[in-house]
Amino acid sequence: MKANEIMSALEAKHPGEKEYLQAVREVLYSIEDVYNEHPEFEKAKIVERMVEPDRVLAFRVPWRDDRGEVHVNLGYRVQFNNAIGPYKGGIRFHASVNLSILKFLGFEQTFKNALTTLPMGGAKGGSDFSPRGRSDAEVMRFCQAFMLELWRHLGPDVDVPAGDIGVGGREVGYLFGMYKKLSHEHTGTFTGKGMEFGGSLLRPEATGYGALYFVHQMLAGAGMDLSGMRVGVSGFGNVAWGAVKKATELGAKVITLSGPDGYVYDPAGVSGEKIDYMLELRASGEDIVAPYAERYAEAEFRPGRKPWEVPVDVALPCATQNELDLADAEQLLANGVKCIAEVSNMGCTAEAVDYLLARKALFAPGKAVNAGGVATSGLEMSQNAMHLSWSAEEVDARLHQIMSAIHDQCVRFGRDGDTVNYVKGANVAGFMKVARAMMAQGVL
Ligand code: 2IT
DSSP, rough: OOOHHHHHHHHHHHTHHHHHHHHHHHHHHHHHHHHOOOOOHHHHTTHHHHHHHSSEEEEEEEEEEETOOOEEEEEEEEEEEOOSSSEEEEEEOEEEEEEEEHHHHHHHHHHHHHHHHSSSOOEEEESSHHHHOOOOOHHHHHHHHHHHHHHHGGGGGTTEEEOOOOTOOHHHHHHHHHHHHHEEEEEESSSSGGGGOOOOTTTTHHHHHHHHHHHHHHHTTTTTOOOTTTEEEEOOOOOHHHHHHHHHHHOEEEEEEEEEEEEEEEESSOOOOHHHHHHHHHHHHHOTTTTHHOTTTTTTEEEEEOGGGGGSEEEOOOOTTTTTTTHHHHHHHHTOOOOEEESSOHHHHHHHHHHHHHHTEEOOOHHTTTHHHHHHHHHHHHHHHHOOOOEEEEEEEEHHHHHHHHHHHHHHHEETTEEEEEHHHEEEEEEEHHHHHHHHHHOO
């Protein structure tokens, strides 16, 4: 396989799908050497099959707002690959959602889920619906309209969605409720459910907690510890919240948060009730971080800027794709950053990743760092299938174990002298598992 030839063909076939092409390019270049040691992969056209989704479902979602006006949004589910388990992956509601973004997310999810050690395939879905400023009743009607189309493609052993940007506990509740009504079954067909109806303890915290367990191991491998370190976080949603909570618990000080409106610099650290306030801020539905600095006088709001200009020891992009670019990476390194870990999916641009790898920076990609979220979704599926629920301690112990296993795989496949190329490690480890499963199942 020649990665550049496959990329040219894909660019011609899917022009303009820049996020999707970016995600595929990163994986292909990092697996190229290993792949070419396996002529049987080439013969079975594994890569050519793996880069295209199994199927893409696209549908319109008409709904009525509180004034009775009709709106039409687009709905999607990209069922990318089910070689190692049922399709699994979140649903994103955000004005920016398009097919390229959902294909990139579904593609990444396939490798991420393979890394978790649990039997889950990869998928992603969503809509260009923006929940921003919408009432509860409007969100409910939108979720019901979305599900009216999607439900027939889901099932506990078929496709199990969860949350992502714009889809939290409230939305999962409405989506699952409609699924249950239409399918006439109460099964674990969604994860991230409420605790009263099959949710798992620790699922809300899991992405951020898992990321910090991973960062802890990255630092330990390089002879460092998080305790006493300054941490820069972007975003202020569910993922950022879990990351801030665990970073603080491990003795670090989180000094930034951000939103689409700019970032807040809090030299005193985001700790104690400020962490709970993040949930309140998110629940307001306004998607702005500025009110944080009105409430806490020690913090400063810096409109229209990104947090990466603040000197920190650890940088954790927790907001969305491509939020950290080459200039940001250069500035972080110039300011002495020790570790950069993507908690958002593909949080860094391709140029930023190339630069960090060339500099042999301690850097790890989202598909390894943030896999604790979907891994805990996998644990929720297990609990649902067994009709029982585990204690928070039990879930946390399993999450620890899984993050450790992911870190081990990255080191095993990404070791490069006395450093670790986590991008290569994660891509090769995830790829090999999916490739072997596809080989065993024949040409499909
Ligand atoms: O990007 C992700 O891994 C998620 N949004 C979570 C997916 C899941 O199924 O829990």
